[in-house]
Amino acid sequence: MSEYAVELTDLSKYYRSVEALHPLSLNISFGEVLGLFGHNGAGKSTLMKLILGVLKPSSGQLKVLGYCPRTNSDHDYRSQFGYLPENVSFYEHLSGREVLRYFARLKGHSLAHADALLEEVNLAHAADRPVKTYSKGMRQRLGLAQAFLGEPKILILDEPTVGLDPVATRDFYQMVDRLKTSGCAVILCSHVLPDVENHIDRAMILSAGRKLALGSLDELRLQAKLPTEFNVSGLSSSELSTALNGYQSISTVLETTSNASRFTVPTPEKMIVMKHLLANQNVTDLQVTPPSLEALYRYYISDFHSQSAESQGVGHE
Structure with a gap:
């Protein structure tokens, strides 16, 4: 197995005239939680889809668990991924148990593990009810359960705490911390910065497809001089x-x-x-x-926009 869970070397993605992701180099270690932050359209979803193998890079190299996600179709390799999209949806007429068991079969994991996860996300009481009767928070917890199936080695979470109450949010981060301890690499994208701050090892801030900052919070604080x-x-x-x-x-x-x-x-x-x-x-x-993650985010975004405005101003003179 590769030394890193994810390896990016000058990875980029372009859609005709749109530069969705400028060349980016990044290594993510096993047992590391990377916080991915940026406004809508910053390139976060593009980066996550590249790592998942849904999109093909325009240039550069990408390895996930030592493989290229676009060319490797090995089932065992894919079963080590966990992914929660921003807008989770399921078959409405299936029960929560049926949904999770369906995903367990797809990934080659035991049905007993699926049932245990329903307990862990506090859905056991509603496991045999149709998903169409679930609240937004319950659907989100079901989505988290399917992402956690099989103790994944790569876990990608897009706005995972949307719809969760404070207790469920706490339980979610406890699960993330446990997976991190077991060696799982986690990419966590969220707009709720105060909740994320105590659970990430590094933060990466993107804007307009460009990396503005990357490092631990202490490193970013020193760089920003806040x-x-x-x-x-x-x-x-x-x-x-x-x-x-x-x-x-x-x-x-x-x-x-x-x-x-x-x-x-x-x-x-x-x-x-x-x-x-x-x-x-x-x-x-x-x-x-110390300066919070939210303060650091505002600083780097503001600094980027200020530099962009100055650059455009020079160009029009």
Whole structure:
């Protein structure tokens, strides 16, 4: 088996005059969760369909589990894929159990495993009801169950938590974490960034078919140079000013009350400021919040559009 679950080398996809995906190189390791983010039309679906073998690349090389997905038709190889599309649909008149057993047979997995998954996604009570009676959240859970069939080595999830309540969302991420531990490579596409943040190893941000950023959240924070937010209690604004006298790190004071302050500090200097504040006996509480995934996403998208606007402006002069 290949060292990587997915290997992309200068992979691109063009539709006549539309550049759906510009040349992209990327390796995804076994046991890694890659978060894939971007607006509609950014190229996310195109990339997922290329990896699944639904689309043929315009150029470049692609290997999935060591094989080219367009030329390899081996059943055992295909059975190691798990996929949940954005808009899941099933045969309306079949029961949930019949649907999942149908997919289990297609992928060569046991019917007992299908029944166990119905329990795991909390659909056992409705397993023998027709799918047409299912709510949106129940259909989504059934879709997740079919994606998890057979402990896949590659799992591609497109907006997997749509329609799920908070408890079901928590259970879903627990299942993803378990598959990751077993060595499954997961590509997770979602617009609900706060939920995703604690479950991905790397994030890739796309726009107009181009890769804007790729790396761990810590790496992206350093690249973006976004500030870290501090919330300090126990010090008045004058006491805080005195405590931080000589520290030029504070860039923006966001909010100040009688004994609490909220301000930002350049991320590389957060430890210096934090240690200094903790040494002050009057400090009763200190919260340090690094730039969120949502803030990073906004930054990279905004930066890309700013550069594009500048480039077009130069071109018209």
